[in-house]
Amino acid sequence: MNIEDKLTKPDSSPETYEIEDVAFIGRTLDEYVRMFDLDLDDLADASILDCPSGACAFVAEATKRGISAVGADVMYRSDYDDLDERGEVDIEMALEGFDGVEDLFEWEFYGNVDGVRERWTNAYETFIDDYPAGLASERYVPAKLPSLPFEDDEFTLTLSAHLLLLYADRLSHEFHVESLRELARVTENEVRVYPLADFEGTPYARLDEILDALEEDGHGVEIKAVPFEFQRGASDILVIDCA
Numbered sequence: 001m002n003i004e005d006k007l008t009k010p011d012s013s014p015e016t017y018e019i020e021d022v023a024f025i026g027r028t029l030d031e032y033v034r035m036f037d038l039d040l041d042d043l044a045d046a047s048i049l050d051c052p053s054g055a056c057a058f059v060a061e062a063t064k065r066g067i068s069a070v071g072a073d074v075m076y077r078s079d080y081d082d083l084d085e086r087g088e089v090d091i092e093m094a095l096e097g098f099d100g101v102e103d104l105f106e107w108e109f110y111g112n113v114d115g116v117r118e119r120w121t122n123a124y125e126t127f128i129d130d131y132p133a134g135l136a137s138e139r140y141v142p143a144k145l146p147s148l149p150f151e152d153d154e155f156t157l158t159l160s161a162h163l164l165l166l167y168a169d170r171l172s173h174e175f176h177v178e179s180l181r182e183l184a185r186v187t188e189n190e191v192r193v194y195p196l197a198d199f200e201g202t203p204y205a206r207l208d209e210i211l212d213a214l215e216e217d218g219h220g221v222e223i224k225a226v227p228f229e230f231q232r233g234a235s236d237i238l239v240i241d242c243a
């Protein structure tokens with residue numbers, strides 16, 4: 001069974017899938033730095049979009065470091081109490097999903113399931129502490145892919161983790177193409193997407209078609225190795241050059 005499967009409605013098709021049922025969890029800054037191969041010193045003048053941002057610490061931590069960052073997620077339409085409850089529940093449900101499928105993961109970084117819990121709880125607590133002030137100052141923006149409420153080239157760098165290409169069994173190919181085009185539209189320089197495979201480590205089957213579509217739009221595309229692997233085989237990002 002896939003991690004996070006318990007969080008999704010079993011009878012889902014691309015047409016009927018309730019997108020809000022994707023796990024509302026998030027990663028720490030450290031995880032983002034590794035999975036997107038970021039150098040924070042290079043980002044002092046960047047304007048970063050994290051979409052979907054979920055219960056991530058990235059926006060809060062980047063903001064503390066003086067880096068301009070905005071998180072966008074469909075769940076930010078919910079009120080604070082719902083998010084608070086959902087964040088805690090979803091971490092535990094996601095962790096239960098590791099039972100019996102430990103071999104699908106590389107444990108060097110996290111050590112064990114408790115190590116994952118510690119990081120994701122830390123991320124969630126950092127996010128939820130920052131959320132009320134961040135929502136008020138539009139550092140957190142309710143938004144639903146494939147359409148984003150941002151201007152063309154509003155951000156210099158966009159990061160997108162653990163939605164696109166991962167939930168390939170329930171999000172349509174058209175949704176993927178439209179969403180990636182939309183992320184590229186709002187980005188001046190670069191979009192980075194992680195991972196490129198589903199929970200079993202199976203690469204997204206129609207990635208070539210996605211790359212063709214993005215190239216037809218005039219974007220450069222590159223698959224680049226990153227210094228992070230948790231889902232076995234998921235150690236690459238897609239880089240879309242929008243410049």
Ligand SMILES: C[S@@+](CC[C@H](N)C(=O)[O-])C[C@H]1O[C@@H](n2cnc3c(N)ncnc32)[C@H](O)[C@@H]1O
Pocket residue numbers: 019020022023024025026027051052053054055056072073074075143144145146160161162163
């Ligand atoms: C597993 S979390 C990933 C969060 C974060 N990027 C990370 O890597 O930890 C997936 C997120 O996608 C959000 N989501 C699902 N469908 C979406 C959509 N159509 N537009 C924006 N966010 C969406 C969910 O609310 C959830 O917070």
